[in-house]
Amino acid sequence: MLRYICIVSFVIFVNFGVSISRKLEVVNGVPAQLGEFPFMASLRTVQRGHFCGCTFLNEGWLLTAAHCSTVTDPDEIVEVQFGVVQITPPSGNIIKIRRFVVHEDFDPNPPYVNDIALVQLMATVFFGPLVRSVRLPRSNEEVSFGASATLIGWGFTEDDGFIQKKLKKATVTIFSDNECFNSRNIDVKQGQVCAGSRTGGTGQCSGDSGGPLLFGNVQVGVVSWSPKPCGREPHMGILTKVSPYVDWIQSKIGPAFLRSTTNWYFCGCTFINEEWLLTAAFCSTLIRPDDVVEVVYGVVDYSQEDANITKVRRFIVHEDYSPHSRYDNDVALVQLTVPVAFNRLVQPVKLPRSNEEVSIDASATLLGWGLIRDGPISSRGNLMKANVTTFSNKECGIALKTLVCAGSRTGRIGQCHCDTGGALLLGDAQIGIILSTRKRCSQGPYMDILIKVSSYSAWIQSKIESAN
DSSP: OOTTEEEEEEOOOOOBOOOSSSOBOOBTOEEOOTTTSTTEEEEEETTTEEEEEEEESSSSEEEEOGGGGGSSOTTOOEEEEESOSBOSSOOSEEEEEEEEEEOTTOOSSTTOTTOOEEEEESSOBOOBTTBOOOBOOOTTOOOOTTOEEEEEESOOSSTTOOOOSBOEEEEEEEEOHHHHHHHHOOOOOTTEEEEEESSTTOBOOBTOTTOEEEETTEEEEEEEEOOSOTTOSSEEEEEEESGGGHHHHHHHHOGGGSOSSOSEEEEEEEESSSSEEEEOGGGGGGOOTTOOEEEEESOSBTTSTTOEEEEEEEEEEOTTOOTTSSSTTOOEEEEESSOOOOBTTBOOOBOOOTTOOOOTTOEEEEEEOOOSSSSSBOOOOBOEEEEEEEEOHHHHTOOOTTEEEEEESSSSOSOOTTOTTOEEEETTEEEEEEOOOOSOTTOSSEEEEEEEGGGGHHHHHHHHHHHO
16 A cells, blocks of 8 residues: 655755854855755854854754853753844744764864764754755765865854854865964864965854855865964864764764765655656755755655665656746656666556546545644654545636645645645545645645646656657
């Protein structure tokens, strides 16, 4: 049962740098744009506000500096603020943390060796365009000396400054250990990297701690500390090098979250045959050019270790689909890089005949891994199913014959965010594709608009045949 359901997922990664004696900000940086660094988050308390940066690894874990766990009082409640570039006044999403997981060999004394830690949230968050995971380098991958990298943070702009309201970014240079020692008398230890600027005083400062140093779109460093004053030329700071700790990170949060493909679940899909799957066209708009997209299948819990994973070759989006249109032609095909082998847990879904009408007031089944309630925080580990009723388009107030309507007149049953691309089943045939919803999930009436699959049966067949 439910052997044709899959999910589409992918990952992203970045890098930072800061000092430890006080909170750090990027010196001589420029404002970052909303959504430019969606993996960036702020560690904060109600009493003191922002005190460190951190980056999302997956929906429940973030990466930061170990010394960030030492700067709060035992009775302070630590939170993570995310999905924003402006952190004061407090805005965006805020969630309490469950705990810090500090590296076992962290030395809280200079030069702060093994200054790396994980932050576990009290609940998982909902990933989207403004909240994503960062990419990590390969285990023990070396950094390129002399290369340009990006530093981001809310830290000070000078020694006697203050935490910035808006996220800043700055271009810095990665220096060799020898140059860092000769220029600023900094002894770079194993597991550390030095970055900053020879001129102009650009680099990390107090309040940047725990933030990322990015090389391209990969996080190669975690801001640790820097000598004072922040703006003195040459400005060089020490960061924890991420690559030596990739295996440690994976051992703490679980290998299912750090696959080379992605740790962001974002849409559902269904198998048509061994090579092709059906989903919503909207799902293709969530992908960045450098994302590696995968399909996870053969499981009901997409984070379990024995899940089957295969890479996506391409999306084929309906020619008349527009992301600016709410419902029209929101259908797409997913082609796999390598065909899968069907078995008792993986089977294709049945499709209706071309332009076959949907029975009204029929009992149907809705499937998805989406949120179970409104808000950014919700558990989405297991595939959920719900019994719904098909309604007439007139009752739902829709005119397009390429759509179908289903839900519940009385109960709070229906689709929610991240169910997009999933299936509406009548018996064992897929009659609908779940569309992206704009309403609150708890907002009635519970009548959801879906793509009518029979309206696109001929299009599906022609695209698959022409591709073979």
